[in-house]
Amino acid sequence: MIQGTGSNVGKSMLVAGLARAFTRRGLRVAPFKPQNMSNNAAVTNDGGEIGRAQALQARAAQQPAHTDMNPILLKPETDTGAQIIVQGKRRGTMRASDYRRDKSTLLAAALESFDRLCAGVDLVLIEGAGSPAETNLRQGDIANMGFACAAGVPVILVGDIHRGGVIAQIVGTQAVLDDIDLARIRGFAVNRFKGDVALFDAGRDDIADRTGWPCLGVVPWFNEAWRLPAEDMMDIRSQPGGACKVVVPQLERMANFDDLDPLSAEPEVSVEIIPPGRPLPGDADLVLLPGSKSTIGDLAFFRSQGWDIDLLGHVRRGGHVLGLCGGYQMLGNSIDDPEGIEGRAGKFQGLGLLDVDTVMTGDKEVVQRNAIALPGREPVTGYEIHIGRTDGTDCSRPWLEVDGRPEGAASANGRIRGSYLHGLFSSDAFRSRFLNELGHRSDATYEEGVEETLEALATHLEQHMDLDFLWSLAEAPTQR
Known part of the structure; x- marks a missing residue:
């Protein structure tokens, strides 16, 4: 599971690139996001709705998009309410305050979809939402650590150096998580570095020393990202x-x-x-x-x-x-x-x-x-x-x-x-x-441009992330 230190740190793009990279290795790969919030939906072959980012990730994995890849989709209708799509179908509209209170009941649907995906592929790449450091949202969480713990999946934490303060992003996230959540994290990565990556060696090592987590890579800025469909x-x-x-x-x-x-x-x-x-x-x-x-x-x-x-x-x-x-x-x-x-x-x-x-x-x-x-x-x-x-x-x-x-x-x-x-x-x-x-x-x-960009993104991640190490960290999910 790829979780981020915040929103828009590049999780969606990393999952897409990793999906194509591991697919090129001959693995059957599927993307998964337990909960997404977006009005930019895609229509699947089975007549449902999922987040467009998951549709792109499915394309990267050379799989048809399916509603199980994003079982909970929130489509904001007002500042305080959203339409709720469960496994591709509209369930109704709920106010934010009610959803926060009742969202744990949707975990069963997310786990059901996840189990079906796992049964048909070699590797599921899971994308978190927002940040696990939002401790006020931890109770009943189904988007980040709540799902990781329920499904028994390892987590890689990704920080965004482009917005500044990436050491504090990652070390600070560790500081606020409880022991159960920390036990799920296996390593970290730094995304969107501009310039000579070697200039951040000391920063990378500082994060590793402070957290005890290994670094899976410092990923340079991917200049062709704009050619991929925007979330x-x-x-x-x-x-x-x-x-x-x-x-x-x-x-x-x-x-x-x-x-x-x-x-x-x-x-x-x-x-x-x-x-x-x-x-x-x-x-x-x-x-x-x-x-x-x-x-x-x-x-x-x-x-x-x-x-x-x-x-x-x-x-x-x-x-x-x-x-x-x-x-x-x-x-x-x-x-x-x-x-x-x-x-x-x-x-x-x-x-x-x-x-x-x-x-x-x-x-x-x-x-x-x-x-x-x-x-x-x-x-x-x-x-x-x-x-x-x-x-x-x-x-x-x-x-x-x-x-x-x-x-x-x-x-x-x-x-x-x-x-x-x-x-x-x-x-x-x-x-x-x-x-x-x-x-x-x-x-x-x-369409040819999108395919070329997905190939280039996969190559980019192969050069700057330790994919062998990442594969070695994968675990069979909890049996239910």
Whole structure:
């Protein structure tokens, strides 16, 4: 189990790289994260949801993504509550205070999924969440040491030197853990070093002397990390100055923004995430309204920033607009939520840029899709993950065929489009035509680039971590 001294120390990337490295050695490998919190979900072959980081790790391990790889997924809907996905299926919404009190009841589901994974592979690489040093969260924990102790798995603690204070990160974590948790830790690693690694030899040895733990490696900064699908929205790499400017308003509950990854990989495309308090730039080629975990709430937030006025100005100047999933719903005339699925029941005015209307329903669509883009008929693969049904006059101008049926809507001039299909920009052929319609060229081969990066990451870790030692530390999990 790879645990971190804090959030965003690189755990997800390390697990992905290790998964590919051990797979290259001929082992059957599976990733696992008992609890994840993310609105950037992936749809699995068995029709469920897991964190997108675990889907990338499964790809690294050359395994199909499965709901057992991330049995507990929390999708924040408000500042104090989240939708809870258990083994891929929506169980309900729970306030944070209730979840903290009741989360230990979910441990059984996590262990059940873990046991199934272990039965079919040689090695399971487990990713923790946040930090085990958050002692106020230890009671009932299922994300870090609580799971490690229940499953009987060894732990490697990873610190991030790039943010500074890595000696205190690791030594301080040891200082606050109790003896039962400390007994699970077998070693440490330091991630994201910039410069000559030998300059940290004294620091590495100091950590080892103070903790008694061996070091499995000091990992230099991996420059190509931006080419991998981003788990966090702010990890999306923008290349300022690209000839094609794609502007994305940063919604409060932005979800499934992996649509941006293939665009950000394009050398000639600049993807700009616009934070609250800033207007949408007037020189955008495309304004992309992304998915949302709370469409009605994010629509109100969009208006509160004055972005609705900016968007109308963009349209008047002849700009293009694309709404995906929740963004598609926002572009319509209205969103009707008669049962109050997203909060207060009622009918809410949309942005009115597409002549369509949406009705929220309790049934959630979670499915992988094969599609054909129109009119070029480029093959596209993607997924749907949404509640609600959308219909109206502009649906008579679909720009996709999904499993043989028309999908999406477009304005009469074709400059404003919406669809429920995520992932369509991963298709090089479709992305090339789409950017060509904006007057720009596409040069990237996205999926090939992801594979090349996973291979390079595995090689990077083979050079800077002791994988033989890591393999020797692996243990058979506790039998239940």
